[in-house]
Amino acid sequence: MSKYEITIGIECHVQLATKTKLFSEVDNDARGKEPNSCVSPVDYALPGMLPRLNAEAVRFAVRAGHAMNAEINPISRFDRKHYYYPDLPKGYQISQLYQPIIGTGYIELPDGTKIRIEHAHLEEDAGKLSHFGGYSLVDLNRAGTPLIEIVSMPDIHSAAHARDYCKELWRIMTYAGVTYGDLYNGNMRFDVNISLAPAGAKELGTRAEIKNLNSFRSVERAVEYEYQRQSKLLDKGEKIKQETRGWSDDTGKTTAQRSKEEAQDYRYMPEPDVPPIHLSDKYISAEKAALPLLPSDYRARFRDIIPTDTLEILLDYQPLMEKLSELKDNIKAIANLFTSVLLAEEKSVEMLDDLPSAEQLSNLAEMNAKKELSSTATKEVFLKFFDPQMKSKSALDIAKELGVLQENDTAALEKIVDTVLAKPETQKAQADFKAGQDKVIGFLVGQVMKESHGQANPSTVQQILRQKLK
Amino acid sequence: MKVANKNTTAVSLVEEALKKAEKFADYHVFNFLDNKNALKKAAEIDKRIKKGDNVGRLAGVPFAIKDNFLAPEGSTTASARILEGFVSPITATVVKKLEAEGAILVGRTNLDAFAHGSSTENSYYGPTLNSADQTRVAGGSSGGSAVAVALDIVPFTTGTDTGGSIRQPAAFNGVYGMKPTYGAVSRYGIVAMASSTDSIGFFTRTPEDMDLLMSICASQDPYDMTTLPDFYNANADDSRHFATGWEQVSEEPREDGRDEACRESSSIRVGIIKDFDNGTVHPEIRQALKDKVEQLEKKGHEIVELNMPMLKYALAVYYIVVPAEIASNLSRHDGVRYGFRSDKVKDLDDVYANTRNEGFMAENKRRIMIGNFVLSSGFYDAYYLKAQKVRTLIIEEYAKAFEKCDFILTPVAPNPPFKLGEKTGDPVAMYLEDVMSTPINLAGLPALAVPAGITKDHLPLGLQLIGPRRSDAKIIEFAKELM
Numbered sequence: 001m002s003k004y005e006i007t008i009g010i011e012c013h014v015q016l017a018t019k020t021k022l023f024s025e026v027d028n029d030a031r032g033k034e035p036n037s038c039v040s041p042v043d044y045a046l047p048g049m050l051p052r053l054n055a056e057a058v059r060f061a062v063r064a065g066h067a068m069n070a071e072i073n074p075i076s077r078f079d080r081k082h083y084y085y086p087d088l089p090k091g092y093q094i095s096q097l098y099q100p101i102i103g104t105g106y107i108e109l110p111d112g113t114k115i116r117i118e119h120a121h122l123e124e125d126a127g128k129l130s131h132f133g134g135y136s137l138v139d140l141n142r143a144g145t146p147l148i149e150i151v152s153m154p155d156i157h158s159a160a161h162a163r164d165y166c167k168e169l170w171r172i173m174t175y176a177g178v179t180y181g182d183l184y185n186g187n188m189r190f191d192v193n194i195s196l197a198p199a200g201a202k203e204l205g206t207r208a209e210i211k212n213l214n215s216f217r218s219v220e221r222a223v224e225y226e227y228q229r230q231s232k233l234l235d236k237g238e239k240i241k242q243e244t245r246g247w248s249d250d251t252g253k254t255t256a257q258r259s260k261e262e263a264q265d266y267r268y269m270p271e272p273d274v275p276p277i278h279l280s281d282k283y284i285s286a287e288k289a290a291l292p293l294l295p296s297d298y299r300a301r302f303r304d305i306i307p308t309d310t311l312e313i314l315l316d317y318q319p320l321m322e323k324l325s326e327l328k329d330n331i332k333a334i335a336n337l338f339t340s341v342l343l344a345e346e347k348s349v350e351m352l353d354d355l356p357s358a359e360q361l362s363n364l365a366e367m368n369a370k371k372e373l374s375s376t377a378t379k380e381v382f383l384k385f386f387d388p389q390m391k392s393k394s395a396l397d398i399a400k401e402l403g404v405l406q407e408n409d410t411a412a413l414e415k416i417v418d419t420v421l422a423k424p425e426t427q428k429a430q431a432d433f434k435a436g437q438d439k440v441i442g443f444l445v446g447q448v449m450k451e452s453h454g455q456a457n458p459s460t461v462q463q464i465l466r467q468k469l470k
Numbered sequence: 471m472k473v474a475n476k477n478t479t480a481v482s483l484v485e486e487a488l489k490k491a492e493k494f495a496d497y498h499v500f501n502f503l504d505n506k507n508a509l510k511k512a513a514e515i516d517k518r519i520k521k522g523d524n525v526g527r528l529a530g531v532p533f534a535i536k537d538n539f540l541a542p543e544g545s546t547t548a549s550a551r552i553l554e555g556f557v558s559p560i561t562a563t564v565v566k567k568l569e570a571e572g573a574i575l576v577g578r579t580n581l582d583a584f585a586h587g588s589s590t591e592n593s594y595y596g597p598t599l600n601s602a603d604q605t606r607v608a609g610g611s612s613g614g615s616a617v618a619v620a621l622d623i624v625p626f627t628t629g630t631d632t633g634g635s636i637r638q639p640a641a642f643n644g645v646y647g648m649k650p651t652y653g654a655v656s657r658y659g660i661v662a663m664a665s666s667t668d669s670i671g672f673f674t675r676t677p678e679d680m681d682l683l684m685s686i687c688a689s690q691d692p693y694d695m696t697t698l699p700d701f702y703n704a705n706a707d708d709s710r711h712f713a714t715g716w717e718q719v720s721e722e723p724r725e726d727g728r729d730e731a732c733r734e735s736s737s738i739r740v741g742i743i744k745d746f747d748n749g750t751v752h753p754e755i756r757q758a759l760k761d762k763v764e765q766l767e768k769k770g771h772e773i774v775e776l777n778m779p780m781l782k783y784a785l786a787v788y789y790i791v792v793p794a795e796i797a798s799n800l801s802r803h804d805g806v807r808y809g810f811r812s813d814k815v816k817d818l819d820d821v822y823a824n825t826r827n828e829g830f831m832a833e834n835k836r837r838i839m840i841g842n843f844v845l846s847s848g849f850y851d852a853y854y855l856k857a858q859k860v861r862t863l864i865i866e867e868y869a870k871a872f873e874k875c876d877f878i879l880t881p882v883a884p885n886p887p888f889k890l891g892e893k894t895g896d897p898v899a900m901y902l903e904d905v906m907s908t909p910i911n912l913a914g915l916p917a918l919a920v921p922a923g924i925t926k927d928h929l930p931l932g933l934q935l936i937g938p939r940r941s942d943a944k945i946i947e948f949a950k951e952l953m
Contacts, residue, residue, distance in 0.1 A: 041560055045802040047553070047661040048540045048562065050694050080798055082845075084822055091801020138806070267845035269798055269854065272665035275695055 004196040004231050007204050008156035008223060009118075010165060011191040013147050014173050015125060016060045017180045022124045022146035023051030023094065023274075030141035031185065043144045045089035050273050057146035058277060060178040061101050061122045062287045064148055067176040067294055068117050070105025072284045078122075078271035083264050086138050087127035095149075096121035097268050101277065102148070107172060108296055109164045110312055116153040123147050148178075154193070154204065159223035163216045166190050170216075171295045175318050189214050194226045196234060205230075206240040210247050210254055222247045225254055293325070301325070306335045313339050319352045326358035330365030337365075341379050356385035364395035370408070371457050377404035406457040410464065413448075413456055417464050420447045433469055441465060480512035480519070480530025480574060487532035487576050490623040497599045499614045499623065501537045502544035503577040508532065511574045527682060529572030534627045536615045537578035538585060538661035541565050548661045549593035550583035552829025556809045562659025563691045564628060564670055571686055579614025579627060583831040584800065585635055585663045587611050588883075588903040591894055592833045599890070601643045602930055606887040609639030612673070616643040619673040620930075626683060627673045632663045633788055634882065634907025636671045637919035641882035641932020644921045646674045648946070650684065651939045652914030653698040656691035664795035665696075667788075667911040677949040680918070684942055701940045738948060740766055741776045741875030750905075755881045758922040758931045762879065762952055769951060774875040780867040783860050784909035789901060790844050790857035791912070796834075797841025803829065836897060865913045868938075877948060878936040881906055882919050886929040907934070916942040920949050 021028050024042035042049045065072045077099045080092040100121035106114045127143035129136050150169065156162050170188055174181035181187055195207035208230070210222045225247075230240055244263075245254040293301075298321045302311055306324075314320050320338050324331055342348055356364075364385075368378040377399065384390040384398045399405045407413055420426055426447055433440045441462060448461045488505055515530045535541065538548040540558035547553045561569075569575065582592035590613025591597040598613040600606040601620035608617045612629035616639035619627050629636040631649035640647025648671040655670040662668060670687075674680045688702035742763060763773055805811035805825030812824035830838070844853035871878060883903050893900045910917045917936040924930055935952070937945045 044807055046540075046558065046560060046808070047546070047548070047556075047802065048538075048558075048560065048657075048659045050658055050696075052693065052695060082798060082801060084801070084804065086804075086806050086818070089802060089807060091804060092798055265847045267797075267842055267847075268850070269794055269845050272795060273696060 002231075003199060004205075004227075004234060005199045005201070006157055006159075006223070006227050007154045007195050007197065007207075008158075008162050009154040009193040009207075010152045010156065010162065010219075011193070012150045012152075012166065012169055013125075013189045013191075014064065014150065014169075014179050015187045016057055016064075016146040016148065016178050018054055018056045018060060018146055020054055020056075021144035022054050022057050022122070024144055025052070026144075028145055033141060035137070035139035035141060038141045039143065043089065043140055045091075051094060051271075053274055053277070054146065057122060058101070058279075059287065060146070061120070061148050062279065062284060063176050063291060064150075064173060064178045065102035065105065065120060066288045066291050067172045067178075068102070068105040068107050068120070068150070070117055070120065071103035072279065072287075073099065073101055073103050074279050074281070074284070075099065075276055076101040076122075076279075077276040078274045080269045080271050081123075081266045082269075083266060085126070085129075086136070087129050087140075087143065089127070089140065089143060093124060093126065094271055094274070095123035098270070099276070102150075107165070107168055109161060109168055110299070110308075110315075111164075113161060113164075115155045115161075115165050118151045118153050120148050120150040123149060154195075159220045159227070162192060162223045163220035166219050167216045168295065171315060171318075175292060175294050177292060183214050186214055190219055192219055192222060194223060194230070195240070196227065196230045198234075205234075206242050208240065208242070208254070209244050211244055211257070213247055215249075218247055218249055221249075221252060222254055225252060229254065293321070295321075298325070302331070302335075305331050307332075310335055310339050313343070317343075317352055319355055323355050323358065323361070327362060330362060330369065333365045333368065334361050337361075337379070337382050341382055345383075351386050354386065354391070356382075356391065360385055360395055367395055367399065371459070372406050372408060373399055373404060374406060374457075377402070377406070380404060403453065403455065405455055407452055407455045408457050408460055410460065413452070413460055413464055414468075416451050416456065417448055417461065417468060420444070420451050421468065423447075430469060478530075480515040480572075481509060483530050484508050484512040484532045484574055484576060487624050490621065491577065491618075494621050494623060497601070497604070497608075497617055497621065498580055498596055499598055499618045499621070500534065500577045501547055501549060501580050501595055501614070504543045504575060507543060508574050508576040515572055515574065526571035526573075527686060528568060531573045531626070532576045532624045533568060533573050534577045534579050534615065534618050534624050535562075535565060535575060536581050536585075536612050536627065536629050538581060538630060538663075539565055539578075539628055540659040540661070541575065543575055544578050546578070546661065547594070548584050549581045549595055550829065550831065550834065551594045551810055552803045552805075552825065553661075553809045554594075554829075558659075560659050563656035563693060564687050565659070567687050567689075568628075568683075576624060579612070579618055581614060581635075582611035582833065584661065584796070584834055585611035585630055585632060586796070586831070586833045586837055588634065588638055588900055589888075589890075589893065590614065590639070591890065592831050594831060597890060600887045600929075602924075602928060603887065605889055606929070607642070607890055607892075609642030609883075609887060611635040611639075612647075613639050615673050616640050616645060616647065619643070619645045619675060622675075625675065626679055629671055629673055630660060630663065631669045631671055631907075631911065632667045633792060633904045633911050636669075636673065637882045637907050637917060637932070637934050638903065640673055640919035641921075641934075642887040642930060644924070644930030644932070645919075646677060646680050646921070646949070647919040647932075648672050648674075648680050648684065648942075649910065649917045649919075650688060650942050651698065651916040652911075653696050654684075654688045654702060654916070654940075654942060656687075656689075656694040656697050658691055658693035662795075662799040664792040665799065666795060667792060667914075669911065677918075677920075677946050677953075680949075681943065681946045684946065688942065698940070702943055737770055737772055738766075738877065738951075739772045739774050739875040741774045741871055741878040743776050743778050743781065743878065743880055750884055751881055752885045754886065754925045755884065755931055759879065759881060759933060762922060762933060766879075766951065771951070776871050776874065776878065778867050778871060780860070780864050781909050784864055784912055785901065785905050787857045787860045787864065788904065788908040788912060789840065790853050791861060793837040793841035794845050794854055795841070797838045797845065800830075800834065800838055805829070833897070861912050864909055868909075868913045868915060872938045876937070877941075877945065879952075880934055880936065882932045882934045883907065886925050886927075886931060910934075910936055915939060916945055918945045918949050920952050922952075 024040040079097040082092040102120035105117040125145040127140040195205040197205040242260040589607035590610040598608040615627035620643035636647040
């Protein structure tokens with residue numbers, strides 16, 4: 001039992017993958033585009049411009065809320081959050097402070113721990129600044145991208161759970177189809193609030209907020225570091241300062257950025273240009289019904305079929321879970337092919353976009369189970385499913401083409417065995433075997449395999465040999 | 471206002487307007503005149519009339535826009551230095567609608583910078599002079615637009631009314647000035663002052679012209695989410711709703727505005743507010759009101775006395791809510807993307823501080839400071855939130871009043887046009903000019919300023935006719951009774 005109990009709350013910004021921005025009609029997907037090419041007069045805050053709320057963003061927010069088992073507020077409204085920075089053209093961000101669209105909810109971690117969601121709200125992203133020697137450049141492509149900010153309750157008490165929470169949130173949001181979930185490009189960003197209190201204490205300690213973490217690993221490392229930093233201070237009898245801290249992956253440390261006293265006054269005000277959002281019960285329940293299967297659904301479904309370790313790996317890849325759901329049998333075998341073969345491939349990410357059909361996979365697994373394909377041959381055929389030349393072919397056709405089909409026909413195999421046993425070079429081995437040297441059988445099986453061009457099923461061959469040399 | 475089939479041409483109308491603008495240059499009505507383009511557009515209209523094309527209900531009619539309306543013609547300055555040289559790529563919805571009916575934009579009229587003021591003295595380009603007396607103010611903030619119509623330079627102009635900025639200058643210059651129901655006319659493409667009270671309207675010399683402009687411009691705009699479903703034109707295409715995609719439930723049931731204001735009766739009940747009939751109103755304005763009331767009674771209309779005790783809080787509420795929205799809306803003027811930028815700049819903070827310090831007028835800064843103060847953490851509940859609650863009470867008080875009457879008739883301003891410089895040193899005295907106009911904006915009601923004679927010094931006087939939300943057409947119709 002450690003001396004201090006750690007308490008963690010996480011705020012997560014999720015960029016929504018809508019076609020257009022939250023309040024303007026320009027392309028919301030600026031990946032690979034020139035800076036400032038996806039910007040409308042609304043986004044660069046021309047005077048006289050008014051926001052137009054994107055209905056798709058509302059839909060995505062509602063869907064995200066359902067995915068977190070959250071209440072959807074039938075009436076929500078927007079507020080303005082003011083601060084000056086060149087990446088914020090209006091001088092305020094349109095957000096939701098008082099009446100957010102998503103109310104309380106929860107998500108369940110893989111080990112069953114429930115983390116409650118305090119609320120989640122819709123808001124617009126800011127642009128991006130790039131700093132150079134003596135000057136900075138502004139790119140507003142991201143300005144106005146819809147975000148939902150998901151605020152957890154302080155229900156997390158370890159670095160591992162902090163990581164698991166972020167990862168599970170990422171899975172849920174990508175499964176729900178509301179975000180591209182590209183962490184490298186900041187599609188999801190985490191602010192982690194960490195405080196320590198003596199074990200058993202009733203009140204929480206003073207928190208530090210680590211801003212803008214963009215990987216699960218950084219979340220885990222930053223929490224571990226903060227635990228060490230804060231417990232050392234507490235050991236020395238010092239107080240923790242309420243402040244914002246930044247994390248560096250390179251140094252593995254957090255550093256102070258802004259204290260509570262320096263915190264900005266955002267002068268929140270109701271947004272007068274956007275009327276409140278009214279959602280009907282019908283709309284809310286229709287969105288709930290349209291929700292795709294989520295990680296928790298897949299866990300329930302495959303818990304008794306696929307080992308937990310394998311399942312948790314596979315859950316990072318929604319297309320694989322969808323594919324497994326299409327299968328009627330051999331699920332475990334195919335799950336193993338996914339983890340041991342597909343995910344080991346360098347180009348596995350691209351391969352996920354074009355998975356073989358359930359029928360192809362099913363037949364492949366069936367052939368392997370019937371020993372028509374060796375495990376090596378099964379992997380070989382499986383990979384050919386991704387070969388543009390072969391991908392439309394059945395497992396059987398590919399196996400034939402590759403010449404890896406195992407000969408299981410006993411009559412045919414007996415013929416081959418007879419041929420081999422008639423050969424002069426096997427006579428000595430036959431004699432040795434009969435004299436009791438059992439391991440010589442391996443040499444004989446090898447000879448038969450050679451004669452069959454590798455297509456014989458070795459265990460069947462051995463059976464036949466033992467029969468004949470009795 | 472249509473030239474088609476008349477013994478004149480668009481070119482001659484525009485030439486005449488430009489000539490008058492030149493003649494009255496010392497009134498400083500215009501920030502910009504678009505001589506060359508206006509004549510070219512007029513020639514085009516004449517050509518189309520000759521061909522027999524359908525040229526629209528305003529074909530060839532010259533008009534001017536308050537210089538806070540966005541259009542690529544000239545620089546949209548809002549009479550503020552910080553927008554000096556700013557040329558908009560966007561045209562305001564209202565300007566588009568007017569031009570689509572064949573109206574010809576001849577220029578941009580002067581205003582108090584960012585529409586902050588009641589006299590057009592806060593303009594970076596200097597004040598506009600009253601049409602009846604050059605030593606007096608034009609009123610404001612739409613001073614230039616009011617004087618342009620009063621001097622008969624153009625038949626109509628556009629304006630914005632956030633707390634009286636159309637009605638007060640209309641009264642000061644003896645023309646009609648319409649502040650429509652909040653949300654009746656699109657705000658898209660108009661430099662925002664206070665989003666929740668900004669109303670877009672017009673100056674004309676007759677109620678008929680006002681009706682025509684309203685029937686052209688009052689309609690729901692997909693570019694302004696706060697616009698109401700069409701109601702002004704009784705036979706308007708009702709299928710044009712917001713294509714929001716999700717089920718947007720309207721905050722209030724949609725009604726047919728034409729029938730909301732008046733019962734099926736020839737006798738109209740006109741309310742007058744007792745609380746306003748006191749010593750703070752100039753005697754000649756009180757007399758003008760009495761005269762009109764008598765005129766209405768003679769015509770058989772019923773006069774109802776109203777007690778509206780909440781209205782005395784309106785100005786205080788207004789000067790909390792409006793500055794808060796102003797401070798917010800003016801945040802975008804930071805010298806980064808367009809308009810003026812200070813050259814005294816060492817770092818980012820200088821860009822903001824010096825640009826805004828040099829670019830805004832004193833009155834702009836005063837309102838930005840008040841606005842930021844009332845929104846500050848620790849003060850929000852005491853000021854902004856409290857003000858919004860009182861605002862709700864004011865809205866309810868009007869609703870109750872309109873159970874007793876069809877319209878309310880009040881003065882627009884407590885005083886006739888005052889002397890230039892008379893109130894510039896005393897912001898509160900200037901704010902008090904708005905005491906009778908601001909409550910209408912807080913409640914989102916329509917109101918029409920109507921000419922009501924002149925003082926013994928030949929200064930124009932005006933009264934305002936106020937109705938329930940969506941009663942715009944009825945107000946304009948009833949204004950004819952006051953002529």
